[in-house]
Amino acid sequence: MHLPDYKEARTRDRRDYHRVDFSFDSEIKNKYAGKTFYLKTYGCQMNEHDSETITALLISLGFSAVLDYHDADLILLNTCSIRENAHNKAFGMLGRIKHLKQQKPDLLVGICGCMAQEASVVDDILKNYRWVNFVFGTHNMYQLPNIIDKAIEEQKQQIEVFSREGDLVEGLPVVRTNSYKAYVNIIYGCDKFCTYCIVPYTRGRERSRAKEDILKEIDELIQDGYQEVTLLGQNVNAYGKDLYSDYTLANLLEEIAKKGLPRIRFMTSHPWDFTDQMIEVIAKYDNIMPSIHLPVQSGSSKILKLMGRRYTREEYLKLFHKIKDTIPKVSVSTDIIVGFPGESEEDFQETLSLVHECQYDNAYTFIFSKREGTPACKLKDFVSEEEKEERLHRLNEVVNYYFLENNKRLEGTVLPVLVEGFSSKKEDMYFGYSDTNKLINFTANSKIQVGEIVPVKITSAKTWSLDGELVE
Ligand code: SAH
Ligand code: SF4
Numbered sequence: 001m002h003l004p005d006y007k008e009a010r011t012r013d014r015r016d017y018h019r020v021d022f023s024f025d026s027e028i029k030n031k032y033a034g035k036t037f038y039l040k041t042y043g044c045q046m047n048e049h050d051s052e053t054i055t056a057l058l059i060s061l062g063f064s065a066v067l068d069y070h071d072a073d074l075i076l077l078n079t080c081s082i083r084e085n086a087h088n089k090a091f092g093m094l095g096r097i098k099h100l101k102q103q104k105p106d107l108l109v110g111i112c113g114c115m116a117q118e119a120s121v122v123d124d125i126l127k128n129y130r131w132v133n134f135v136f137g138t139h140n141m142y143q144l145p146n147i148i149d150k151a152i153e154e155q156k157q158q159i160e161v162f163s164r165e166g167d168l169v170e171g172l173p174v175v176r177t178n179s180y181k182a183y184v185n186i187i188y189g190c191d192k193f194c195t196y197c198i199v200p201y202t203r204g205r206e207r208s209r210a211k212e213d214i215l216k217e218i219d220e221l222i223q224d225g226y227q228e229v230t231l232l233g234q235n236v237n238a239y240g241k242d243l244y245s246d247y248t249l250a251n252l253l254e255e256i257a258k259k260g261l262p263r264i265r266f267m268t269s270h271p272w273d274f275t276d277q278m279i280e281v282i283a284k285y286d287n288i289m290p291s292i293h294l295p296v297q298s299g300s301s302k303i304l305k306l307m308g309r310r311y312t313r314e315e316y317l318k319l320f321h322k323i324k325d326t327i328p329k330v331s332v333s334t335d336i337i338v339g340f341p342g343e344s345e346e347d348f349q350e351t352l353s354l355v356h357e358c359q360y361d362n363a364y365t366f367i368f369s370k371r372e373g374t375p376a377c378k379l380k381d382f383v384s385e386e387e388k389e390e391r392l393h394r395l396n397e398v399v400n401y402y403f404l405e406n407n408k409r410l411e412g413t414v415l416p417v418l419v420e421g422f423s424s425k426k427e428d429m430y431f432g433y434s435d436t437n438k439l440i441n442f443t444a445n446s447k448i449q450v451g452e453i454v455p456v457k458i459t460s461a462k463t464w465s466l467d468g469e470l471v472e
């Protein structure tokens with residue numbers, strides 16, 4: 001049994017980690033044929049992609065997926081710790097599963113993902129959720145087959161959480177959700193330690209994958225007909241720094257772009273390492289999508305400093321305008337936190353004025369949530385809950401205004417759209433995303449295929465989507 005430990009999770013040193021190839025214990029391959037699983041994923045794209053590997057590992061054990069958790073022999077929650085409500089959702093689900101387990105005592109229940117890396121969560125599970133069969137951390141994902149096998153064979157709770165990242169495991173299997181767009185990890189972990197954020201503790205230090213491994217994966221995806229790849233990392237701009245002296249994200253992007261893959265995206269970018277070379281490469285290649293997620297968090301330099309973001313309002317704005325001026329038709333989205341400890345009305349006004357200046361195409365807005373073990377958790381909280389709610393509401397009104405304004409400017413234009421399927425709202429409409437990452441619902445008289453990139457003329461703009469018709 002390995003338990004999480006925050007002190008260890010915080011350490012960053014030059015200790016070498018090794019690239020190792022994954023191997024599946026052949027003795028347990030298909031051992032659980034006939035059994036079913038239900039996997040619920042919370043959180044970010046990183047977790048979604050991890051779930052594609054978890055699914056593949058479970059299938060190798062012989063399990064098959066079901067869509068209703070009531071029908072499953074194994075329920076696994078791939079959790080997120082980023083804000084309190086992510087926690088509450090997972091624990092709410094555990095509450096429902098508890099009832100089911102009373103009726104089905106053989107039901108296997110497991111917890112993995114970022115919450116599994118939190119000492120307080122594992123403590124709680126050890127004390128109050130003895131019926132949970134196993135817990136494994138983000139650094140232990142490759143051990144899943146053996147952990148599950150042990151949980152079944154030994155009939156006792158298994159907890160395997162390494163607080164520090166181990167080796168970088170290559171060759172893990174993956175069952176992709178999609179046949180036309182794919183996630184590819186390029187860097188794991190985060191060393192930024194923004195004072196509010198739990199991720200550097202749950203995901204470990206920054207570790208880049210070797211460029212050869214990434215390029216090989218991209219080649220395979222191109223061969224399989226994939227149209228779009230999203231390069232993933234908590235901070236993709238740091239790519240290569242731990243491995244190479246002169247190979248960065250700009251080099252990697254360029255090398256991938258030259259392979260001719262139709263669409264390349266990447267996320268997330270911290271403004272800190274966003275270099276001029278990156279901006280030039282994005283501007284130069286048509287297949288690197290002109291869509292950048294550039295989280296600002298706050299418009300006040302005072303709050304940015306307290307957040308440990310390493311840039312001032314002015315530095316952010318300079319970068320923002322450089323991106324806007326250099327990359328044709330680029331859309332920029334952001335993340336903003338309101339109610340950070342010490343945020344005054346003036347600080348909040350600075351956030352609003354920054355939004356007026358940047359006129360974002362999209363923005364994810366959050367109320368500050370205290371995460372145990374992070375430095376901001378200890379800061380004195382001056383802002384009342386009511387005030388935080390009110391600020392979020394005021395902020396949302398402004399960001400929404402610009403989403404619609406930006407979308408209206410697109411009326412009458414033709415955008416390339418990667419078709420994803422039929423719209424959930426209107427059955428006779430297709431939906432997909434433009435190069436600038438806008439959600440487009442559109443009609444078509446001729447038959448089109450999911451995974452095709454088609455031209456769509458925009459007929460009307462909404463706040464969060466655009467309507468259009470296929471150019472036939
Ligand atoms: N690595 C990404 C962010 C991942 S978390 C980046 O830095 O760009 C996604 C977003 O969640 C963050 O950008 C931030 O806006 C928000 N977030 C993170 N921790 C939070 C907290 N404790 N309370 C509220 N929002 C938080
Ligand atoms: Fe969290 Fe900051 Fe790292 Fe993003 S860059 S994951 S906000 S610590």
Ligand code: F3S
Nearest residue numbers: 043044080081082114
């Ligand atoms: Fe959540 Fe972990 Fe992602 S905390 S946002 S699932 S890295």
